[in-house]
Each structure stands twice: as structure tokens, then as C-alpha cells.
Amino acid sequence: MSAAARAVVDTAALRHNLLSVREAAPGSRVMAVIKANAYGHGLVEVARALADADAFAVARLDEAVALRDAGLAHRIVLLEGVLRSEELSRAAALRLEPVIHCPEQVSALEQASLDNPLRAWLKIDTGMHRLGFPPGEAVGVARRLMASGALAKPPVCMTHLACADEPEETVTRSQLAAFAGAVADLPGDRSAANSAAILAYPESHMDWVRPGIMLYGVSPFEGRCxxxxxxxxxxxxxxxxxxxxxxxxxxxxxxxxxxxxxxATRIGIAAIGYGDGYPRCLGSTDTPVLLGGRKAQLVGRVSMDMIAIDLTDAGDAAVGDEVTLWGADLPVEILASRAGTIGYELLCGVTQRVAVSYV
Ligand SMILES: Cc1ncc(COP(=O)(O)O)c(C=O)c1O
Incomplete structure (x- = not known):
């Protein structure tokens, strides 16, 4: 065993979680969100494990190119779309499906001369105020896109929900109502649901659901695992x-x-630190680790490459024993809440020097 941090990715758990999505949203197709290196789990390996998904979503062109280079032939949606004409041509050549969310992208499509027409997604901003067109512009933009000749089919209409993970429902209900109004006269599929909405708002499922965090076995809701x-x-x-x-x-x-x-205290030093993505702030709070299945306590500051653990309750722990920082018996959600963040950030923050293996 090398004396270094490692992450093990359970591909059977990935597939189980994909099935959970299908059970929760039986009438919808599933676009597996695998951007940001599949939330830190490994883009291509996760895509292969989730080959049963109906499509993949990534944020950037490079991520989609890596999937195509690895031989994945699925539909791939570019959640941030593309802008420059060479990127549009590349996207078209690779059969990628950009999200169109701003006027500059519409103009770029109108000016493009593509060898192959694209499939595209039209994003409506129903209240998150990040990407997308105001609901009142949806029909006009969709018409312009169809008239451009650059699209193979009418765009799929989508929106993104800002608060579906929160108990208060007003914002989500108003976003869903705004979306329904905006797209009522448009043909084609619709999509709104992220993980939280898949689990909490069946009416948001529509034609396509877009799970991310739940595929990785992590709760989108605060206070739950x-x-x-x-x-x-x-x-x-x-x-x-x-x-x-x-x-x-x-x-x-x-x-x-x-x-x-x-x-007098026996202390164990484990080879992991903020250089591996284990947050430094965990050193100033009550943070558990697991040693041989037993809980032990992190003590002192997290260094770049090491942490210290109080071994008092860890039996006869010895050099070489494996310390679990998070996993099936120590949910990442617990660590995230101690660190004042969300599981998403801890998973995405695992650094390149951590060796990842797949079982
Ligand atoms: C547009 C869009 N849809 C779906 C998702 C998946 O969200 P979640 O990981 O909360 O399921 C994301 C992630 O940020 C997103 O940006």
C-alpha cells in the first residue's frame, strides 16, 4: 500500500443511484450531470459506469471532447453552451448539444455556417438570474433559432431551479409556473429538475430530469444524508x-x-491534508474520522499533507492502518456541515494527487 490518500469509487453504487433516479422519475429521460470531473469522481470512468443514462451533461466543451475521445457516443449537453464560431463548428462536428442562454449565442448561431445542423437547448431564466432568457422572450428566441437554419430540431426548453433543496416551496412553485407559461406555445421537450426537484417535486420531472449530486449518493437537502x-x-x-x-x-x-x-495521548498521523482536498477548516471543529470501523477524533490543524488523530478510542491502531475520511460509514454530508459547506464542494475539491480506483 502506498502511503498516500486514495479515493475508491463504487461503480455499482453509481448504477444503483441511477436506478433510484429512474424510480423517482419513471416517465422522464435521464441526463446524468457529470461536469467538474463528474463531481470529482472521474469524468470518463463515471460516464462508462452510467452508460445507461439517456444523455450526459457537462459544463464546458473540453469535458465533452474528452468524452467523445474516450468513445462515448451518448447525447452530450453543454450546460454553458459555446460562443465562438470555431467552438460551434466543433460542437456540431462532435454532435454536442449546446445550451443557448444569452443573445450573443443566438447571434453566433445566426452567423454560423455549420456543416451539420445542431441540436440545442434553450434556457429560460425563471428566477435564478444566472443564465437564460426572460420568460417573455422564450418564443421570440426560439423562432429566431429555428429561422437560423443552424438547428436540426426545435430547441429543448429548460430552466434551472434555485431553491428546490429548501423546505420553503414558494420560489420553486413560482419558477415552475413561470416556465410553464413561457414554453406553453413552443414545441419539443422540457426539462427543469435537478436532484432536489427529482426527489421533492414530481411535477417538475417533465421530459428530462438532470440529476447530479444524487448520482454520487449524496443528499441535495441540508441535514439529510x-x-x-x-x-x-x-x-x-x-x-x-x-x-x-x-x-x-x-x-x-x-x-x-x-x-x-x-x-498522555497516543496520536496517529495520517497522510492526507488540504493538498489532497481535505479542508483545513476541519481542524478547528469537532471532526470525526474512522479507524478500523471505529470513530476517532481529528486533533490540531490540518496541514498540507497530514492530519493528527487522537487514537485513545481506536484500539491498537498501528502505522499502515487505513483511516477513512469519508465514505459509506462516515457520510461526506457530515464533514461538509462541519466545514460549513456542501458535499458538492468536498467531492469536487479532491485534488489530482489522490489516486482514484474503481470497484
Ligand atoms: C443546469 C443544471 N442542471 C442540473 C444540475 C445538477 O444539479 P444537482 O447536482 O443539484 O442535481 C446542475 C448542477 O449544478 C446544473 O447546473
């Missing part, structure tokens, strides 16, 4: 102990000596 929703966590992050030492009462551990042993 993936397992509470019937999901299976996909990533497990671990690293071995590289030293075990006895610190006398009064001994201080780590940079700044922020933790002091109140009695």
Missing part, C-alpha cells in the same frame, strides 16, 4: 497512518499548537 434517501455513497476517501506517537500531557499538536493533550 444520501442513505436517508435510499442512495448509496459512491466515493470513499482514505489514507494510511504513517506515524504513531505518544504525546505527554500538556504536549501540543500540529502547526500553532492549537490542540493540547490533557493527558
Amino acid at each position: 444520501g442513505a436517508d434517501l435510499g442512495l448509496r455513497p459512491v466515493m470513499s476517501l482514505s489514507s494510511p497512518l504513517i506515524a504513531v506517537k505518544d504525546v505527554p500531557a500538556g504536549g501540543r499538536v500540529g502547526y500553532g499548537g492549537t490542540w493540547t493533550a490533557d493527558r
Whole structure:
């Protein structure tokens, strides 16, 4: 075993979670959102594991090119679309489906001379105010797109929900109503639901659902874990102990000596730190790790390459023993809440030096 952090990605859990999406939204097609290196799990490997999805969504052209280079022939949606004419030609040649969300993209399409017409998605801004056209412009933009001759079919209309993960429903209901009004006179498919909406708003499912975080077994809702929703966590992050030492009462551990042993304490040093994506702020809060299935406590600051663990309750832990930072028995949602963030950020933040393996 190499003395370094590693992530294990459970591809059976990915497939289980895809089935959970299909059970929750039986009448919809599934666009698996695998942008940002599949939320840190590995773009191509995750795409292969989720080959049963009806389409993939990525944010950027490069991510889609990597999927095509790896031989994936699925429909691929570019959630941020493209702007320059060479990118449009590339997207058309690779059968990618850009989202059209701003006037500059409409003009670029009108001026493009593409060898192959594109399939495209038209994004309506129903209240998130990030990307998309105001609802009142949807029909006009769709007409312009069809008149451009650059599209193979009418665009699929989509919107994105800002608050579907929150208990308060007013915003989501008003977004769904605005979307229904905007697209009522337009042909073609519709899409609105992210993971939270798939689970909480059946009326949002429409023709295409767009799950991201739930595919990775993580809850989109604060205060709940993936397992509470019937999901299976996909990533497990671990690293071995590289030293075990006895610190006398009064001994201080780590940079700044922020933790002091109140009695003679056995401390384990594990080879993981913020250089691997384990957040430094976890050193200033009550943070659990798992050692041989037992909970132990992180102590002192998180360094770039190491953390310290109080081994008092960890039996006879020894150098080489594996420490789990998050995984099936220690949900990433717990760590995220300790770090004041969301599971998405911890998963995406796992750095390149962490070796990822697939089981
Ligand atoms: C447009 C769009 N749809 C769907 C998703 C998936 O969201 P989630 O991971 O919350 O399911 C995202 C992710 O940010 C997105 O940007």
C-alpha cells in the first residue's frame, strides 16, 4: 500500500443511484450531470459506469471532447453552451448539444455556417438570474433559432431551479409556473429538475430530469444524508497512518499548537491534508474520522499533507492502518456541515494527487 490518500469509487453504487433516479422519475429521460470531473469522481470512468443514462451533461466543451475521445457516443449537453464560431463548428462536428442562454449565442448561431445542423437547448431564466432568457422572450428566441437554419430540431426548453433543496416551496412553485407559461406555445421537450426537484417535486420531472449530486449518493437537502434517501455513497476517501506517537500531557499538536493533550495521548498521523482536498477548516471543529470501523477524533490543524488523530478510542491502531475520511460509514454530508459547506464542494475539491480506483 502506498502511503498516500486514495479515493475508491463504487461503480455499482453509481448504477444503483441511477436506478433510484429512474424510480423517482419513471416517465422522464435521464441526463446524468457529470461536469467538474463528474463531481470529482472521474469524468470518463463515471460516464462508462452510467452508460445507461439517456444523455450526459457537462459544463464546458473540453469535458465533452474528452468524452467523445474516450468513445462515448451518448447525447452530450453543454450546460454553458459555446460562443465562438470555431467552438460551434466543433460542437456540431462532435454532435454536442449546446445550451443557448444569452443573445450573443443566438447571434453566433445566426452567423454560423455549420456543416451539420445542431441540436440545442434553450434556457429560460425563471428566477435564478444566472443564465437564460426572460420568460417573455422564450418564443421570440426560439423562432429566431429555428429561422437560423443552424438547428436540426426545435430547441429543448429548460430552466434551472434555485431553491428546490429548501423546505420553503414558494420560489420553486413560482419558477415552475413561470416556465410553464413561457414554453406553453413552443414545441419539443422540457426539462427543469435537478436532484432536489427529482426527489421533492414530481411535477417538475417533465421530459428530462438532470440529476447530479444524487448520482454520487449524496443528499441535495441540508441535514439529510444520501442513505436517508435510499442512495448509496459512491466515493470513499482514505489514507494510511504513517506515524504513531505518544504525546505527554500538556504536549501540543500540529502547526500553532492549537490542540493540547490533557493527558498522555497516543496520536496517529495520517497522510492526507488540504493538498489532497481535505479542508483545513476541519481542524478547528469537532471532526470525526474512522479507524478500523471505529470513530476517532481529528486533533490540531490540518496541514498540507497530514492530519493528527487522537487514537485513545481506536484500539491498537498501528502505522499502515487505513483511516477513512469519508465514505459509506462516515457520510461526506457530515464533514461538509462541519466545514460549513456542501458535499458538492468536498467531492469536487479532491485534488489530482489522490489516486482514484474503481470497484
Ligand atoms: C443546469 C443544471 N442542471 C442540473 C444540475 C445538477 O444539479 P444537482 O447536482 O443539484 O442535481 C446542475 C448542477 O449544478 C446544473 O447546473
